[in-house]
Amino acid sequence: MQEYDYIVVGAGSAGCALAHRLAYRQNHQVLLIEQGKKNRGPLFTMPKGFGALLAGEKYVSRYQAECLGKKIPGEVWLRGKTLGGSSSVNGMIWLRPGPGGIDRLEAHGGQDWDAGALGAHLNALDDKGGDGGFFNIAPHRAQYAITGDFLRSCERVGLPQQTALTRLGEVGSGYLHYNIDQRGGRQSAATAFLEHSGEVKNLHVKAGLAADKVIFDGDRASALVCEKAGEQVLLTARKEIILSCGALESPLILQRSGIGNPELLEQLGIPLVHDNPRVGKNLREHLIAGIGVATAAAKDSENHQYGGSKLLANLLRYFTRRSGPMAQSPCHAAAFVKSQEQLSAPDIMLMFMPFSRDGENFSKEPGVSLSSYAMYPESAGEICLTSTDPGAMPNIQMRYLQTDYDRSASIAGLKVVRKIMAEEPLASRVVAANSALASAETDDDLLALVKKLGQPGFHAVGTCAMGMDREKSVVDQRTRVFGVKGLRVADCSILPEMISSVTNATVMAVAMRAADLILEDARHF
Structure with a gap:
């Protein structure tokens, strides 16, 4: 003992x-x-x-x-x-x-x-x-041109760029900060x-x-x-x-x-x-709806950076110079939005990632992703034992989108994503007509898209x-x-x-x- x-x-x-x-x-x-x-x-x-x-x-x-x-x-x-x-x-x-x-x-x-x-x-x-x-908190040392265009499009739809996006506060957008140290290493x-x-x-x-x-x-x-x-x-x-x-x-x-x-x-x-x-x-959890969209130019996407000789080159670059895609977080920038104008503070987070996925894999064609979610969901689930064995799988019931607020905020987030994708200069870099949002015409369509594409935030x-x-x-x-x-x-x-x-x-x-x-x-x- x-x-x-x-x-x-x-x-x-x-x-x-x-x-x-x-x-x-x-x-x-x-x-x-x-x-x-x-x-x-x-x-x-x-x-x-x-x-x-x-x-x-x-x-x-x-x-x-x-x-x-x-x-x-x-x-x-x-x-x-x-x-x-x-x-x-x-x-x-x-x-x-x-x-x-x-x-x-x-x-x-x-x-x-x-x-x-x-x-x-x-x-x-x-x-x-x-x-x-x-923790040493800092933005990525290398910032992509398409990420800058995402932020400029955010500004044009009423989401002004902030210099240091390290806390929730006002409506706006900016480069995110990370717990990655000055040597390019994760800080846990x-x-x-x-x-x-x-x-x-x-x-x-x-x-x-x-x-x-x-x-x-x-x-x-x-x-x-x-x-x-x-x-x-x-x-x-x-x-x-x-x-x-x-x-x-x-x-x-x-x-x-x-x-x-x-x-x-x-x-x-x-x-x-x-x-x-x-x-x-x-049990509360974020439901994140990610929208992949093709880019007009391959250079604007990281999709090709994580396989074959490109992956080997990026690994070598990281271990010799502590730079490149392997030294970065997946999410490069974000924006904070109100689902309703009368709210005192933002309640939706949008995220920009310079890659797109097809299931578990990176998309074969170049692309980027824009995601949105309601930050303060009201819907709740539960977790309970199924056995006295600590290794047994518990019963997790996650009841997303059970309230009017959760549904309307999720829909509002995708509407802003669509506006940003249609706004210059980002509009010229992406092929919005091929995204999942292109065929979502009504609120019911958008809600169905949230249910189809939504993934847990692990929060x-x-x-x-x-x-x-x-x-x-x-x-x-x-x-x-x-x-x-x-x-x-x-x-x-x-x-x-x-x-x-x-x-x-x-x-x-x-x-x-x-x-x-x-x-x-x-x-x-």
């Missing part, structure tokens, strides 16, 4: 940030565990290496979700299974939430989660805060918080350790049952256990531990510890929602699980609704704030 003060479960974006802050600020013995392996190798450093990682299973977990009437296999949801979690395999876009997003969180969590509290941690995370930060939560963890002697990191369930002594969480290489491992916590496994795994661990819907737990033979049917509910939140009402929430405003002691959840699952267009920076700030709350409460323990 191994004992620590705090056990943090899951070394993804939230877990790395949380464990580092817990250990750094106090002399507690903190254990951070991760089911996956360590994130070592060139594919983790090279920004475009994540494509190969996502295609495999060694460093990625694959979930099947039922949605939009599609039964299993339905939609595939991917999550990083390595140190750094999904921050080791994502698109590296760095965007802070805007004031409206933080206001949404404060409405559920109170003043513990206001702009001052969360903003301080956002400033600590990136080097835009004025005092340096854990693991590289930011754990690379020098040896300097924090009281932070212990163990990979290859899969969490099963929490053990309770009365109503207090006292131990964690894990599995490593087929053997059971028992870890005990003197103070608290914190789940940071994300919106898919954190609720499943709670359910296996006896916290959840009594009917589900009884069906699976799990003893009830606390009745809370909200565990696993309120799921909400399944262990935070709130002050225990009848409607899973954790309280200080991240403590209702109904028990010594157990918290601190990751994207506690966000009751979407508060940003991409979630990585937000989730790390949330985790750092949670660490402060944990340490504050420890002083009164």
Whole structure:
């Protein structure tokens, strides 16, 4: 049996940030565990290496979700299974939430989660805060001519270009920023918080350790049952256990531990510890509709850059000069749009990518892609266990487009995409008549296109929602699980609704704030 003060479960974006802050600020013995392996190798450093990682299973977990009437296999949801979690395999876009997003969180969590509290941690995370930060945030060093034309067309349809697109705010467009360092390498939560963890002697990191369930002594969480290489491992916590496994795994661990819907737990033979049917509910996800469009000139598309001799040349260019397509994020620019003029802030994100796809592969003909999605969807799904086996596939029901707002915002986004494609100078570079939008004449046509082309953003939140009402929430405003002691959840699952267009920076700030709350409460323990 191994004992620590705090056990943090899951070394993804939230877990790395949380464990580092817990250990750094106090002399507690903190254990951070991760089911996956360590994130070592060139594919983790090279920004475009994540494509190969996502295609495999060694460093990625694959979930099947039922949605939009599609039964299993339905939609595939991917999550990083390595140190750094999904921050080791994502698109590296760095965007802070805007004031409206933080206001949404404060409405559920109170003043513990206001702009001052969360903003301080956002400033600590990136080097835009004025005092340096854990991440070096910058735009691509090489910018394509067609991306500039996309932005000029955005300006002509009323989306003025912004100089630094690093946070949500006003209607506009611009080059995105990324957590790619000055040497052209990906910065993940693991590289930011754990690379020098040896300097924090009281932070212990163990990979290859899969969490099963929490053990309770009365109503207090006292131990964690894990599995490593087929053997059971028992870890005990003197103070608290914190789940940071994300919106898919954190609720499943709670359910296996006896916290959840009594009917589900009884069906699976799990003893009830606390009745809370909200565990696993309120699953929110972005539905991204991507429109591929052919380009008039092959040079305006990256489609030919990722095969044969071109791929070999680009790999050589990256490893010798840290430049070229392999040093970049897939998404080069973005725009923020209001679905309704009377809104106080944008609620739709548009993205521009200098390539197009045909299913899982790049299109044979040169092309680019424009995508859109509603940033604050109202529709919610759920996730629940199908077995007590931690390796069993859960039941994920994602109910997209269930509200009038979600449908109208999704339609509005595609209408703006169409306007941009038809506006010069981009109009002369693309063959809009051949895109999927060309035959979509009515709102019903556009909605059908969203349903056909929509893909998950891998931004799921909400399944262990935070709130002050225990009848409607899973954790309280200080991240403590209702109904028990010594157990918290601190990751994207506690966000009751979407508060940003991409979630990585937000989730790390949330985790750092949670660490402060944990340490504050420890002083009164």
